[in-house]
Amino acid sequence: MSAVPSVLSRSSLRAAIKITLAAALAGAWALRFSQVEFVWYPLLAVVMCMDETDTRVVAAARARVLGTIAAGLVSFLVHTLLEGWLGLTVTLLIVVPLLRLFKWQASLGTALVVSSMLFLVARYAELDALYVVNRTADTLVGVLATLIVNALFWPINRLGEMNAVERQLRQLMAQRLETIRQQLKGEPDAATAPPRPDPQPIAGGRLCQQLSQLVGDELRSNPDGPVRRQHWRQRSLLWERINHHSLQLQRLGLLLPQGALATEATPWLERLPQLLQTRASAISPLPHRANLRLVAEAKGLSPLLLLAFDDELQRLARSAQSLALASRRDGEQR
Incomplete structure (x- = not known):
């Protein structure tokens, strides 16, 4: 404080x-x-x-x-x-x-x-x-x-600050997605499993708010500058969505037993932490979505919980894909 x-x-x-x-x-x-x-x-x-x-x-x-x-x-x-x-x-x-x-x-x-x-x-x-x-x-x-x-005296490079905040957001979201991956692939034995981390929305929300404020200030100061050309307004909104959906995904993952999706989710689970590091990336839905009831019965899980998890996963993947497309021109200019 x-x-x-x-x-x-x-x-x-x-x-x-x-x-x-x-x-x-x-x-x-x-x-x-x-x-x-x-x-x-x-x-x-x-x-x-x-x-x-x-x-x-x-x-x-x-x-x-x-x-x-x-x-x-x-x-x-x-x-x-x-x-x-x-x-x-x-x-x-x-x-x-x-x-x-x-x-x-x-x-x-x-x-x-x-x-x-x-x-x-x-x-x-x-x-x-x-x-x-x-x-x-x-x-x-x-x-x-x-x-x-x-x-x-103390000039402000607001564009540099926005890039720094975005790097912090990528690092934070990668850590959050890695936590989800470890939770879903972990051994179901409660005796050897590490304690489950609690969702921490404050850090991500604070960074999203800081990025939005920086973007708004720069647009008011220089409406036709690089911030507009590099789609920073859209990127700021997409980061807010990514923060929300990743947090929801983490909360839903905490409701699943450790290792519950280790077999069914392996093809996409390994790529989950790198979701925000690839261009125009996409994640396939949970396999055999129509057979989620059978998967849920075999694992003793709620079908609605798996559907909710899959829905948040797809929303997160689409937001990450949109962010990659919005950031592509910025990357080309660099």
């Missing part, structure tokens, strides 16, 4: 250091350049662009710049006709549909803030085109400082 707070504290400390450095750099540049008249524009850009988890810095920076430009241009045009709260209302009625039209919804918050600052402060009554250009440049100072600090 103590490891979780330490990880969270390190992450929070790094986020605090990064936003402090970015704000210091943006403030220093703002004081250095005489064209930057209002220091809070770069600092506001740092606050709005630097993400605590470092997931959407580039997307937030793009939204900040686009929102500033759109709000500045529309405010300048409306300002020639209207002022005060009425001008702000008309500006928002134009800016919001305009950003939605160009699918820049992420810039709505920035456009709202910039439009309010331009119209609701008395000194901004002298708004002109040069003023809009200068305020956009002020924003770019903060955005550039954020991007530099984010790239230099």
